[in-house]
Amino acid sequence: MYLDKLSLINFKNIAQQEIAPCEGINCFVGDNGAGKTNFIDAFHYLSMGKSAFGMTDGQCVRTGESFFTLDGEYVTSEGRHEHIVCTFARGNGKVLKRNGKVYERLADHVGLIPVVIVAPSDTMLISDAADERRRYINGFISQIDREYLDALMRYNAVLAERNRFLKVSSDESMLEVYDAQLAAHGSKIHARRTAVIDELQPIVAEYYARLSLDRETVNLRYRSELNERPLSELLAEYRQRDIINQFTTTGVHRDDIVFTIGGMPLRKYGSQGQQKSFLIALKLAQYTIIAERRHERPVLLLDDVCDKLDEQRVEQLIRLVAGDGFGQIVITDCNEQRLRSLLDKAGCSYTLFRVENGGIEP
Numbered sequence: 001m002y003l004d005k006l007s008l009i010n011f012k013n014i015a016q017q018e019i020a021p022c023e024g025i026n027c028f029v030g031d032n033g034a035g036k037t038n039f040i041d042a043f044h045y046l047s048m049g050k051s052a053f054g055m056t057d058g059q060c061v062r063t064g065e066s067f068f069t070l071d072g073e074y075v076t077s078e079g080r081h082e083h084i085v086c087t088f089a090r091g092n093g094k095v096l097k098r099n100g101k102v103y104e105r106l107a108d109h110v111g112l113i114p115v116v117i118v119a120p121s122d123t124m125l126i127s128d129a130a131d132e133r134r135r136y137i138n139g140f141i142s143q144i145d146r147e148y149l150d151a152l153m154r155y156n157a158v159l160a161e162r163n164r165f166l167k168v169s170s171d172e173s174m175l176e177v178y179d180a181q182l183a184a185h186g187s188k189i190h191a192r193r194t195a196v197i198d199e200l201q202p203i204v205a206e207y208y209a210r211l212s213l214d215r216e217t218v219n220l221r222y223r224s225e226l227n228e229r230p231l232s233e234l235l236a237e238y239r240q241r242d243i244i245n246q247f248t249t250t251g252v253h254r255d256d257i258v259f260t261i262g263g264m265p266l267r268k269y270g271s272q273g274q275q276k277s278f279l280i281a282l283k284l285a286q287y288t289i290i291a292e293r294r295h296e297r298p299v300l301l302l303d304d305v306c307d308k309l310d311e312q313r314v315e316q317l318i319r320l321v322a323g324d325g326f327g328q329i330v331i332t333d334c335n336e337q338r339l340r341s342l343l344d345k346a347g348c349s350y351t352l353f354r355v356e357n358g359g360i361e362p
Helices: 036-048 122-125 129-142 146-166 171-211 231-237 239-245 272-294 311-321 338-344
Strands: 001-011 014-019 025-029 069-077 081-089 095-100 115-118 220-223 256-261 297-301 329-333 351-358
Touching: 001 036, 014 036, 014 329, 014 338, 025 036, 025 171, 025 338, 036 069, 036 081, 036 329, 036 351, 095 115, 122 129, 122 272, 129 146, 129 171, 129 256, 146 171, 146 239, 171 220, 171 231, 171 239, 171 311, 220 272, 231 239, 256 272, 272 311, 297 311, 311 338, 329 338, 338 351
Parallel strands: 025 329, 025 351, 115 297, 297 329
Antiparallel strands: 001 014, 001 069, 069 081, 081 095, 220 256
């Protein structure tokens, strides 16, 4: 799968621009603040229907304007064409179209155009609270498993209803109804997360070893109360505690993923370079699994690729993604000479776009 043509209007600092990315490596270079990352986010928007950087739709409208439009023409590995258009207008909301037809639910688009992004903001997966890691694993699995996404949406809806109910009532018979629904959806979520994290572990370890030249060993594991007991039992046991606290204190919405290096917590004992290498290995492992499940290579987005990595690890990364296992790649860097040198050293062919003030220089 690759993006063959991209048109942007009023997206962030981009007034109007059309580009024709190549099927392989695409490089966006320019000074900080020029708008390189905005092109990365446009790719992500067309795949996931939202920003990769936590920005609202309104925040992505160019200053002084009332709407933005992203228009992408894709070609699949089988030669099929997909035309995706995402528009947002203040007061009218967001509309996502596939081949001219409006989606009834934005969630129905997730997974059609698979994407994996590596960005400096990924450090939040290590440094921030567990909800960042849950958000990551939910987004990942949702691209390869529609049943998981449906179960997650239903679980979150029931959870919100149960929490609202707990603030106004302690009726246990009604809580039992909510608990049965939470347990049904939660067990599916837990089982799928367990399977995917178990599958991720050896692939992450392999990619990390290649990036670090076997200097360290890394691990990840799934932390959940449901590893030991079913959610139905946990909800029944903690019901009185939930009534007192007026919110749901157990369930898959409180799970976490634990990252370690050399058997020690990565957050505390990993250097910046080690942490960045781990995150890249995690995303490349995600890429591998999505490609296998979807029989379609995702678009790989590498934002600020040299951030916090020594030259040796950057070279290893470039050599990895330049291999036959990867498809369309988008790379941003503020140093054109450095990026050219790395790509040339790896023997890569690539298309280069120079970005200035939200536009592509001739």
